[in-house]
Structure formats: C-alpha cells, structure tokens
Amino acid sequence: MEISPETVRRVLALHTRRLEQSRAVNPPDDSVPGNDTYSSDRVEISGEFHLFKDLHQAIADLPEVDPDKVLQVTEEVDQGRYAVTPEALAASLLGLPV
Numbered sequence: 001m002e003i004s005p006e007t008v009r010r011v012l013a014l015h016t017r018r019l020e021q022s023r024a025v026n027p028p029d030d031s032v033p034g035n036d037t038y039s040s041d042r043v044e045i046s047g048e049f050h051l052f053k054d055l056h057q058a059i060a061d062l063p064e065v066d067p068d069k070v071l072q073v074t075e076e077v078d079q080g081r082y083a084v085t086p087e088a089l090a091a092s093l094l095g096l097p098v
Contacts, residue, residue, distance in 0.1 A: 015051045
C-alpha cells in the first residue's frame with residue numbers, strides 16, 4: 001500500500017490545526033466555587049495520538065488494491081498484451097459500467 005505525499009501533507013496539516021486548537025483552550029476558572037475538583041481532574045490526549053488516529057483514518061480511506069491484479073496488468077502492459085478500447089476508457093473515465 002502506498003500513501004501519497006499529498007495525503008501525508010493533509011494529515012499533518014490537520015494534526016497541526018488540532019494541536020493549535022488544543023493549546024488555545026482556556027483552563028477552567030478557579031474562582032468559581034466547585035471548580036477546584038474539576039481543574040485537578042484532567043485528561044490530555046497527546047498530539048501523537050491524534051496524528052496516529054488521523055493517519056489510521058487516511059489509510060482506511062484509501063481504496064483497496066488487489067496486488068495480484070496489479071501484477072497481472074503490469075505483466076500484460078510490459079508484454080504488449082494489454083489492450084483498452086476507446087469505449088472502455090471513456091466509460092471508465094465517466095464512471096460508467098464497462
């Protein structure tokens with residue numbers, strides 16, 4: 001499976017935005033009665049977790065690739081046996097059944 005550089009850039013940009021947003025969150029106001037417990041009970045998710053989650057989703061969003069089919073088509077192209085009709089090419093480009 002190959003992840004394009006553009007996918008990596010998009011995931012890193014998303015990660016950077018989320019990290020900046022999490023740093024911009026203000027802590028709870030300790031002057032409010034009852035907030036002393038709240039302010040000491042915090043959970044922080046690391047930036048690495050968000051990056052991992054985003055990369056995992058980017059990989060899950062990639063189309064599935066059949067390596068056997070890729071090998072077969074590659075061999076047919078290399079041997080000059082792979083033929084595509086103009087009609088089949090046009091239908092594929094337009095998302096129509098071939």
